[in-house]
Amino acid sequence: MTKKNVWIAYGVMPVLLAILLFFTPSLSTVANAGPPAPAPAQVKIDNFSFGPQTLTVPVGTTVTWTNRDDIPHTIVSTDGVFKSKVRDTDETFSYTFTKAGTYTYFCSVHPKMTGKIIVQ
Amino acid sequence: MTDKHNLIDQKLQELNEDGIDRRGFLKCMAWAGTGLVWTISGGIPVSHAFGKNVAHNTKSKGDFTFVQISDSHMGFNKPANPDVVATLQAAIDKINALPAAPDFLLHTGDISHLSRAEQFDTVDQVLKSASAKDVFFVPGEHDVLDDNGKSYLERYGKNTQGAGWYSFDKKGVHFIGLVNVMNLKAGGLGTLGGEQLEWMANDVKHLKSSTPIVVFAHIPLWSAYPEWGWGTDDSAQALGYLKKFGSVTVLNGHIHQIMQKVEGNVTFHSAMSTAFPQPKPGTADSPGPMKVPPDQLRSVLGITDVDYVRGHHSLAVVDSTLA
Numbered sequence: 001m002t003k004k005n006v007w008i009a010y011g012v013m014p015v016l017l018a019i020l021l022f023f024t025p026s027l028s029t030v031a032n033a034g035p036p037a038p039a040p041a042q043v044k045i046d047n048f049s050f051g052p053q054t055l056t057v058p059v060g061t062t063v064t065w066t067n068r069d070d071i072p073h074t075i076v077s078t079d080g081v082f083k084s085k086v087r088d089t090d091e092t093f094s095y096t097f098t099k100a101g102t103y104t105y106f107c108s109v110h111p112k113m114t115g116k117i118i119v120q
Numbered sequence: 121m122t123d124k125h126n127l128i129d130q131k132l133q134e135l136n137e138d139g140i141d142r143r144g145f146l147k148c149m150a151w152a153g154t155g156l157v158w159t160i161s162g163g164i165p166v167s168h169a170f171g172k173n174v175a176h177n178t179k180s181k182g183d184f185t186f187v188q189i190s191d192s193h194m195g196f197n198k199p200a201n202p203d204v205v206a207t208l209q210a211a212i213d214k215i216n217a218l219p220a221a222p223d224f225l226l227h228t229g230d231i232s233h234l235s236r237a238e239q240f241d242t243v244d245q246v247l248k249s250a251s252a253k254d255v256f257f258v259p260g261e262h263d264v265l266d267d268n269g270k271s272y273l274e275r276y277g278k279n280t281q282g283a284g285w286y287s288f289d290k291k292g293v294h295f296i297g298l299v300n301v302m303n304l305k306a307g308g309l310g311t312l313g314g315e316q317l318e319w320m321a322n323d324v325k326h327l328k329s330s331t332p333i334v335v336f337a338h339i340p341l342w343s344a345y346p347e348w349g350w351g352t353d354d355s356a357q358a359l360g361y362l363k364k365f366g367s368v369t370v371l372n373g374h375i376h377q378i379m380q381k382v383e384g385n386v387t388f389h390s391a392m393s394t395a396f397p398q399p400k401p402g403t404a405d406s407p408g409p410m411k412v413p414p415d416q417l418r419s420v421l422g423i424t425d426v427d428y429v430r431g432h433h434s435l436a437v438v439d440s441t442l443a
Contacts, residue, residue, distance in 0.1 A: 004443050047406035048348075063298040070198040070409050072234060072265065086234060087199070106306035109261050112349040114306055 040064060043115065045073050045087075048107075050115035059119055064097040073113065078104040124255045146283035160289050169381070182430035184291050187222045187252070189423050190373030193262065194243045195233035200396040201417060204233075211423050212250045218425060222252045222367040223280025223290065228373035228391065229301065229338030231276075236269065240275055259284055259303040260338040260374060269302060269358055283414035285316050287323050293428055293435075296320065300335040300352045306327050310339030310352035317354065329364045332428070332435060336371040342381055342388045345401035350375050357384060369435050371424070375407070378422075378439050389437055392401060392422035419443035 009016035034038065038058040044051050045067045065075045067087040075084040075093050081103055084093035097103065097119040126158070169230045192208045215222060232239035240263075247255055257276040262274050269283055269348060280286040283299040298320070300310035312320075324333070335341065341358060346365035352358075369384040376398035381388040396409040397420035404410065412420055422441040429436070 047310075048408065049406070069406070070200065072262070086233060104306065108304055110349055111266065111304040111306055111308050112347075 004092070012112055037062075042066065044068055045107075045113075046108055048073075050105075050113060054116045054118065056118040056120065057097065059100050060096065060098060062094055062120070063117060064092050064094040066090065066092045072109065073107045074109055075105055076108045078106060133164070138217055139248065156221040160221070163364075174378045182344045183428055184223045185220045185425065185427045186224050186226060186290075187218070187423055187425050188226045188228060188371050188373075188391050189215075189394055190228040190338075191260065191375050191376055191395055192227070192243055193233045193393065193395035195236060195239040196367055196395055196409075198396075198409060200411045201421075202393040205246065207418065207421055207442060208243065208394045209249070210418065211421070214244060214423055214442060215425075216249075216251045220427070222425070224256060225250060225252050226297075226371065227255055227257045228334050228336050228371060229258050230373060230393075231257065232263055235265040235271060237271065237289035240271070244275075255364065256288070256295070256297060256336075257284075257298055258297045258337055259301055262302060262303070272284045281319055282315055285319065291428065292430070293332045293334060294324070294331065296323065298335060298341075298357075298358065300337050300339045300341070305353075308353050309346060309388050310337075310341075310355075312352060312354050312358055315355050317361075319360055324361050324365075325364070330366060332367040332369075333362055333365050333371045334371065334426075334435070335362070337373060339374045340372045340379075340388065340390055341370050342383070344375055344379055344390065348401065348407040349399070350407070362386065367435065369426075369437070371437075376410075377420075387435075387437075389424070391424040392439060392441070394421055394423070394442070395407055397421065 029090070036063040040062045041055060041057050041064070043055060043063060043065045045065060046069075047068065048069065050065070056062065065084070067073050067089060070089055072086045072088045074086050075082070077083060082095045082105070086109070087093055097117060100119050103117040103119065105115050105117070189211055193204055194208070196204050201296070215225070232241050259269060259272045259276070263269070273280070273284055277284050280297075283302045285297055285299045287294060287296045289295070296384045299316065300312050300314060302311070303313060304311055335358075337352070339352055340350050341352050341355040359368075366385055370386060370388045372388070372390045374391065375390050376393035376396065377400065378389065378392060397412060398407050399410045419441050422439055425438045425440065426435045
């Protein structure tokens with residue numbers, strides 16, 4: 001590479017950066033203009049059961065589970081899609097469902113506790 | 121209580137005279153509700169009232185006593201019992217005051233409430249005040265949260281197999297500690313699993329059928345109340361390996377109350393918790409902690425004292441409350 005070519009290369013770089021910076025705000029504006037996220041949904045854990053036991057939500061919904069028992073529970077997908085750490089009294093766990101489908105889950109501490117999220 | 125004790129004494133007398141009224145006696149004791157001790161006497165469990173331990177009068181070389189404690193739930197701090205350290209300490213004090221000092225303790229799980237190191241530390245610390253220095257553990261589901269039992273095994277898993285199961289012999293009695301709280305399946309009950317069952321089959325294969333067997337595990341190995349998860353899916357297979365034995369005693373915790381069942385050669389017995397009581401099957405919306413008036417709490421918590429008397433072919437188990 002000649003000395004002249006190196007100078008051309010350095011000269012071009014700021015121009016490229018400027019173009020990138022110019023377009024970046026408009027790209028993020030486009031993302032913000034997309035459809036709004038669905039309203040969040042809640043599942044309560046009371047008396048060793050998930051309520052509602054079956055919950056139907058649109059794609060993109062964030063579901064939050066709250067343990068209202070005096071005993072810790074977990075929220076674990078039967079198919080390994082999501083798995084909470086143990087949740088003690090009043091602790092929560094959230095998961096955002098980005099794909100349609102039926103998600104069955106249970107409490108791995110008290111496996112008689114089962115629930116289902118239908119995402120459509 | 122006096123009437124109950126009279127009834128217990130009367131039943132005990134009948135038992136000693138004819139030696140066959142065990143089933144009726146156990147029913148009676150279940151009705152009496154509190155204050156039982158089981159005594160191992162050569163194979164057949166015999167109950168008698170706490171503090172009226174006839175076996176102790178004839179205790180000889182080869183006899184021994186152990187105490188089962190369960191469900192200390194260290195770290196629990198809800199209204200059902202805001203001070204589980206104090207009630208565990210009361211249980212140890214009760215054990216230390218027994219007329220016959222136990223050779224060792226069994227802890228049938230839910231040592232901790234949330235599997236946290238400091239909770240295990242506290243239990244270990246309180247247990248140091250027990251006159252019996254050897255403590256044998258099996259895990260409850262609360263002891264294997266989040267880390268698949270790793271921290272439990274690091275602490276209590278020495279000389280155990282798999283998820284923490286093991287066996288040992290004591291003066292002719294074969295003890296088997298089982299783990300039925302791992303890899304629980306959605307909608308299911310407690311699980312032993314193929315690997316553990318295979319180990320157990322081999323473990324008892326070469327034992328004489330006259331060997332008294334004591335099995336201990338956290339979740340009941342019988343259908344105590346499956347609707348609340350109080351049972352073990354593959355327990356029938358485990359009990360199948362024990363059919364040839366004349367005396368099998370199965371001890372568990374998990375349900376925080378005394379419950380007993382005699383089925384052929386097998387006596388099932390569940391112990392009280394040292395932390396909080398749980399409702400009788402189906403009497404509440406859930407098996408969650410049952411709140412009782414503070415002055416009654418210690419009457420629904422307790423320990424289980426087990427005596428083995430060589431040659432008597434019986435094993436006596438007595439539950440006693442902390443009240």
